[in-house]
Amino acid sequence: MTGTPAAALRLLHAGDHVAIALRDIAAGEQLAVDGQDLTVATDVPRGHKVAVLARASGEPVEKYGHVIGTATAPIAPGDHVHSHNLTFSAHAATSAAQAGSTGSWTPPELPERRTFLGIRREDGRVATRNHIAIVASVNCSATVVKAIADRIERAGILPDTVDGVLPLAHDLGCGMAPSGEGMDILRRTILGYADHPNVGGVLAIGLGCEVNQMEQLFAEFETGPHRPARDLPLVRMTIQDSGGTRATIAKGIEAIEAMLPRVADVRREEVPVSELVLGLNCGGSDGWSGITANPALGHASDLIVAQGGTSVLAETPEIYGAEDLLVERATDPRVAQDLLDVIAWWEKYTESTGASMDNNPSPGNKEGGITTILEKSLGAVAKGGHAPLAAVYRYAEKIDTRGFGFMDTPGYDPVSVTGLVAGGANLVCFTTGRGSALGSRPAPTLKVATNSDLYRRMGDDMDIDAGEMVEHDVSIEEKGLEIYHALLDLASGTQSASEELGYGLEEFIPWHIGAVM
The missing domain is CATH 3.40.50 (Rossmann fold)
Incomplete structure (x- = not known):
C-alpha cells in the first residue's frame, strides 16, 4: 500500500528514470510516483534522486528528459541514485544546423508594471546605481586604491546621489605577457567597469613600471569598443610619479573630491524595462x-x-x-x-x-x-x-x-x-x-x-x-x-x-x- 503522499517525489519529465526527493526520505518508506508504488531502499536526503525505473550497469540514466550519466551498478526502483552508482558519460554532439529547431517563441503575458526608476546617462544608457570607480592597473597599486576608497567612505562626504566609491583591486597586471589573450581579457574587464553605466567617475592608479601600462590600458578609451560616448570624469596617476604611497593617496582623495559635484549631479527618472x-x-x-x-x-x-x-x-x-x-x-x-x-x-x-x-x-x-x-x-x-x-x-x-x-x-x-x-x-x-x-x-x-x-x-x-x-x-x-x-x-x-x-x-x-x- 502507499503510506506517504506522492508529493514526497517529483518526476520532472515523462520517461525519466529518476525522481527528485522533495524532503528527506527514510529507508523503507512506500511512495507513489507516476502511477506506480515503490519502496525506498535507503535513506535519501532532500534534493537527491530516487530511481523510478530499473537501470542495468552501463545503461544511461535520464532526468529532465536528458541523459545525466551512466549507471555503474544495477539500479532498482526505489534505489538512491548518486555518485555510488552513477557517473559522468559522454553526450551526443550538437550541430549548428539545429539552430532554430525549437520553433518560434511565444513570449509570456506581460505584467502591468513595465518601468523602473533609472539614471539616464549622456550616451543613452541607463544606470541602476551611481558609483565612483577607483581602478588599479596592477596588483601593486591595490593597497593605494583600497586606502583611498576607505578614507573617502569614512569621511562621510558622499552625497546621497552617489552610491559609493568602488575600489577595483585585483592580483594581475604584471608578471604576465604584455599581449595575448590574458592581457586582452584583463584590459577588457577593467575598461568594461570604467565605462559601465553605473559608474559616474573614474580614478585610475598604477605603479608605473608594470606590464599593464596605463597608456596602453586606456588607449582603447580613445579608439576601442569601450570608448565612452559621454563626458566621463577620468583621472589617471601612478605611484612612482606621484611621490609614493602617501602622496598618491592624498592626490587620489583630492581628485575624487574634485569630481564629486559632477558625479553627484544625477536624478532618477521613469524608464522602460x-x-x-x-x-x-x-x-x-x-x-x-x-x-x-x-x-x-x-x-x-x-x-x-x-x-x-x-x-x-x-x-x-x-x-x-x-x-x-x-x-x-x-x-x-x-x-x-x-x-x-x-x-x-x-x-x-x-x-x-x-x-x-x-x-x-x-x-x-x-x-x-x-x-x-x-x-x-x-x-x-x-x-x-x-x-x-x-x-x-x-x-x-x-x-x-x-x-x-x-x-x-x-x-x-x-x-x-x-x-x-x-x-x-x-x-x-x-x-x-x-x-x-x-x-x-x-x-x-x-x-x-x-x-x-x-x-x-x-x-x-x-x-x-x-x-x-x-x-x-x-x-x-x-x-x-x-x-x-x-x-x-x-x-x-x-x-x-x-x-x-x-x-x-x-x-x-x-x-x-x-x-x-
Whole structure:
C-alpha cells in the first residue's frame, strides 16, 4: 500500500528514470510516483534522486528528459541514485544546423508594471546605481586604491546621489605577457567597469613600471569598443610619479573630491524595462535549483526580454551537456556555432590541464544532490528561460545585442559575475541552494534561495525564497513574477541583501588566463 503522499517525489519529465526527493526520505518508506508504488531502499536526503525505473550497469540514466550519466551498478526502483552508482558519460554532439529547431517563441503575458526608476546617462544608457570607480592597473597599486576608497567612505562626504566609491583591486597586471589573450581579457574587464553605466567617475592608479601600462590600458578609451560616448570624469596617476604611497593617496582623495559635484549631479527618472541588462548566474547549486529558483528566474528573464530588454546567461562549464537546448534556440547557425566553438575551447582547455569537464560539481553541489556536470547543466540552463539565443559573447565583451545572450565565463561565481558586469550588466540575479555568499558592484545582485530551509538559515543574505514553489506549490510564473518585481525595485534604488551586508568590494576578480612569469 502507499503510506506517504506522492508529493514526497517529483518526476520532472515523462520517461525519466529518476525522481527528485522533495524532503528527506527514510529507508523503507512506500511512495507513489507516476502511477506506480515503490519502496525506498535507503535513506535519501532532500534534493537527491530516487530511481523510478530499473537501470542495468552501463545503461544511461535520464532526468529532465536528458541523459545525466551512466549507471555503474544495477539500479532498482526505489534505489538512491548518486555518485555510488552513477557517473559522468559522454553526450551526443550538437550541430549548428539545429539552430532554430525549437520553433518560434511565444513570449509570456506581460505584467502591468513595465518601468523602473533609472539614471539616464549622456550616451543613452541607463544606470541602476551611481558609483565612483577607483581602478588599479596592477596588483601593486591595490593597497593605494583600497586606502583611498576607505578614507573617502569614512569621511562621510558622499552625497546621497552617489552610491559609493568602488575600489577595483585585483592580483594581475604584471608578471604576465604584455599581449595575448590574458592581457586582452584583463584590459577588457577593467575598461568594461570604467565605462559601465553605473559608474559616474573614474580614478585610475598604477605603479608605473608594470606590464599593464596605463597608456596602453586606456588607449582603447580613445579608439576601442569601450570608448565612452559621454563626458566621463577620468583621472589617471601612478605611484612612482606621484611621490609614493602617501602622496598618491592624498592626490587620489583630492581628485575624487574634485569630481564629486559632477558625479553627484544625477536624478532618477521613469524608464522602460527595455533598458535593463540582466546578468544570470548561480552558485552553490543543489537538487532543487533546477525545479525552483532557476526556472523561476528564467520566467523573469523572459518577461524582460519580451519587453525589449536584455538578459545574459554565463558559466560555460555549467551548460556543458545541455548546450543543445541553447543551440536549438539560436536565432541563426552563426550564433549556434559561436556557442559550440566556446564549448570546444573548454574541452581542449580542461584536457590540457589534466582536468575533466565533470570536475565542476563541487562537494557542496554533490551533497545537495547533484551527481554529474550533465545534471547540473540541465538545471542551470533553466535560468535562461525560453527566449531565442541572439548572441554569444567573449568574457567581458560589451553586451550590445538586445534579447537573450550567452557569455563565455568560468563557473567560479565571482569571476563569472565580474565578466557579466564588465560586459555592461546593470543588474545581476544569482540563485543558490547551498548558500553562496556573493554580491556585486557597481551592478547590484539579487539573491534567490532555491529552498526555504536555506532562506530561513541565511535570511540576511537572501532576497527571495523560491523554496515556496515546493513547500507551498507556488508556480514558476508566480515566483518568476515576484523575482521580476524585485529586480525592478532593485533597479530603482532599493538595496539588495548583499549590498546591505557590504558585498561587492572583494568580488572584482578578472579571469586569469596565461602563464605567470
